[in-house]
Amino acid sequence: MTRLPILTPDSSPPSFYGLSRSTLGERLGGLGVPPYRADQIYTWVYRKHHRDAAGMTNLPSGLRERLTEVCGLSLPRVASVNSTSDDLTHKFVLELHDGARVESVSMRTARRLTFCISSQVGCALKCPFCATGLMGLQRNLQADEIVAQVIAMGDFHAWRDDRFNLVFMGMGEPLANYRAVVDAIRILHDPRGLNLGARRITVSTSGLVPQIHAFADEHLAVGLAVSLHATTDQLRDQLVPVNRRWPLAELLAAAREYGRRSGRRVTLEYTLLGGVNDGPEDADRLGRIARDLPSKINLIPYNPVPGLSWKRPSAADVDAFAQRLYPHAPAVTVRKTLGGEIWAACGQLGGLGPGA
Ligand code: SF4
Structure with a gap:
């Protein structure tokens, strides 16, 4: 699988709210994370209405900590x-x-x-x-x-x-x-x-x-x-x-x-x-x-x-x-x-x- 660069030195991660589930999955792939994690994150955000990664308890703690490298969860x-x-x-x-x-x-x-x-x-x-x-x-x-x-x-x-x-x-x-x-x-x-x-x-x-x-x-x-x-x-x-x-x-x-x-x-x-x-x-x-x-x-x-x-x-x-x-x-x-x-x-x- 092609690994996408997650960030370049002068870029900030895109907002989670603009990412389709498949794009989120691709970006997670850049961290070596399997795409099904994108489904779980979508569920936390859109179904359980969690607004930060800390409470996403079925994600590995390492991923919770690094999710901000993939996408930003903050809202206007x-x-x-x-x-x-x-x-x-x-x-x-x-x-x-x-x-x-x-x-x-x-x-x-x-x-x-x-x-x-x-x-x-x-x-x-x-x-x-x-x-x-x-x-x-x-x-x-x-x-x-x-x-x-x-x-x-x-x-x-x-x-x-x-x-x-x-x-x-x-x-x-x-x-x-x-x-x-x-x-x-x-x-x-x-x-x-x-x-x-x-x-x-x-x-x-x-x-x-x-x-x-x-x-x-x-x-x-x-x-x-x-x-x-x-x-x-x-x-x-x-x-x-x-x-x-x-x-x-x-x-x-x-x-x-x-x-x-x-x-x-x-x-x-x-x-x-x-x-x-x-x-x-x-x-x-x-x-x-x-x-x-x-x-x-x-x-x-x-x-x-x-x-x-x-x-x-x-x-x-x-x-x-x-x-x-x-x-x-x-x-x-x-x-x-x-x-x-x-x-x-x-x-x-x-x-x-x-x-x-
Ligand atoms: S000017 Fe107003 S009514 Fe006309 S297209 Fe724009 S938002 Fe719609």
């Missing part, structure tokens, strides 16, 4: 956790090794616990209604920094929920950080680790068409959500500027193809901006799109961002829009706003509020 510091008054929604700010801050949100409803995680610090795509877009892109997250958000929220909830859903709908465009997002999904999906099922994971994209095709090729079968927000190229060019590169027809064709290959209905996310995209003709066009694409529609009444003048439509206008859609679209839901009071609602992640 949780800089703040802010909770809503009903204690159901929590916004987490993690401070990364370089001081960058990333935000994640856990949301509990009667039916499920959902973790909303980020893939980038900031975002380059500049959708003009979004707090993250206002930040610009600071940097991509590494796979371990994506996985660490899940661990931080799971630890906070003491892993009482054996099942939770995971959505890549926090800061950033996940498919613009393609490799790290796919690597993180594979790590989270590992049956010897958290074993998070593909049906529990959704990746949201604003419409990076080549990456949607590549994502289908990964055969992960996770859910895909498309941030549509407009039904004409003219309006979408303004609301989701990446539309100028890949217009609606290309995006919807890619979404249809992803749905066909994954066997999953695509989710169409539609943020309702009062007086902008919430008219009856918008609802009619959205209904036609949904009729041609196996999909479910998620309507998101806009969550205000300080300094931006977009308006949230009234509850009556949201209801009228949904009612107009129902006869044409097979599944329409109106997203309940969770976390608005702590600046944790959809579109509000971007250094707003206390602790951010």
Whole structure:
């Protein structure tokens, strides 16, 4: 077996949370340790939630002492956790090794616990209604920094929920950080680790068409959500500027193809901006799109961002829009706003509020 060099003099070991089980096994091989030890370490960390090697009692003491040569087990510091008054929604700010801050949100409803995680610090795509877009892109997250958000929220909830859903709908465009997002999904999906099922994971994209095709090729079968927000190229060019590169027809064709290959209905996310995209003709066009694409529609009444003048439509206008859609679209839901009071609602992640 080829022995991998564990460390060069000026390198530090990679984070455990970015290593697949097979890569961990290869690195352990560099110490002459058999690969099955990687399975045991995965179990300690992801199933028994141990955060240091000392308590991994079925590992030889020599390996416990030397594990830090193979990988680092430390996690980013949780800089703040802010909770809503009903204690159901929590916004987490993690401070990364370089001081960058990333935000994640856990949301509990009667039916499920959902973790909303980020893939980038900031975002380059500049959708003009979004707090993250206002930040610009600071940097991509590494796979371990994506996985660490899940661990931080799971630890906070003491892993009482054996099942939770995971959505890549926090800061950033996940498919613009393609490799790290796919690597993180594979790590989270590992049956010897958290074993998070593909049906529990959704990746949201604003419409990076080549990456949607590549994502289908990964055969992960996770859910895909498309941030549509407009039904004409003219309006979408303004609301989701990446539309100028890949217009609606290309995006919807890619979404249809992803749905066909994954066997999953695509989710169409539609943020309702009062007086902008919430008219009856918008609802009619959205209904036609949904009729041609196996999909479910998620309507998101806009969550205000300080300094931006977009308006949230009234509850009556949201209801009228949904009612107009129902006869044409097979599944329409109106997203309940969770976390608005702590600046944790959809579109509000971007250094707003206390602790951010
Ligand atoms: S809506 Fe999504 S893609 Fe658009 S700027 Fe915000 S984070 Fe980026």
